[in-house]
Amino acid sequence: MSSMLKNFTNWFKWSNGKCDEKMSSACEEVVRLMQLIIDDEASEEDEKKFHSHVGQCTSCFNKYEMDKSVLEEIKSKLGSKPCPQEVVNSIRQKIREISHN
């Protein structure tokens, strides 16, 4: 009874993405793999599995595209400032001091 309920819940969760019932556990695995894929850390086998699934599943495809874009956007907005010159100078000064001993 509870596994039937679980299957129904999964189907309901993914139904708006037209991902059919048989794919639901595959979707869960794909979502787990998504970070690895986006970070280019997945095995070749997992990559094949992933791309084969998102090619057929609208919901997962959309989620993948969105996650990729959001991460790219965040990365582009993570600013950084240059190291102050006085810090660089102090480092070089200290190195000079210890290397002359």
Place this chain on the structure above:
Amino acid sequence: MSDGTIDEAKKVKDASFESEFMVHVNALYNFAYRLTYDEDDANDLMQDTFLKAYRFFDSYETGTNAKAWLFRILKNSFINDYRKKSKEPDKVDYHEVESYYNSDGKDVDITVDLRVDAVQGMLGDEVMIALNRLDVDFRTIIILSDLEGFKYDEMAKILDIPVGTVRSRLHRARNLLKASLKGYAGEMGY
């Protein structure tokens, strides 16, 4: 060893130090600043790190991952020297946080949905503020991964944690960041 040879060896060392280590000052300074939020502390952390790197230069293999090596030294200096005099005395103990996130399955399946057009509408400041609000461990892993581009195994070495922990901590950190940004997005009408 003659004086000439010693001088020559020193020249080679100094040249390597300059070309392999000093090139990373900007990245390291940003990391130091984001850990301490204090220019003087960041400065001290930088001095400390580069001096250690120079002293232990012989244990570094030329041409290998200098950036990761330096980040690891800085992170360890931070934990040893600055964490103790942290301005956040009521924060959770470092080891407690680590062991919590070492356990499998915690929060792995929770994801935050955030629309890309919402993030596009944001200024860099908002993203940085959201980043700065994260706990130091989550902030660190976002910096290492998304700002500095380290791979999982590099981060595992820098942070002295298993690759599995890198994955789960990064996943959690990104969700926290997205959740924070989602708040801003809501305010902006997305």
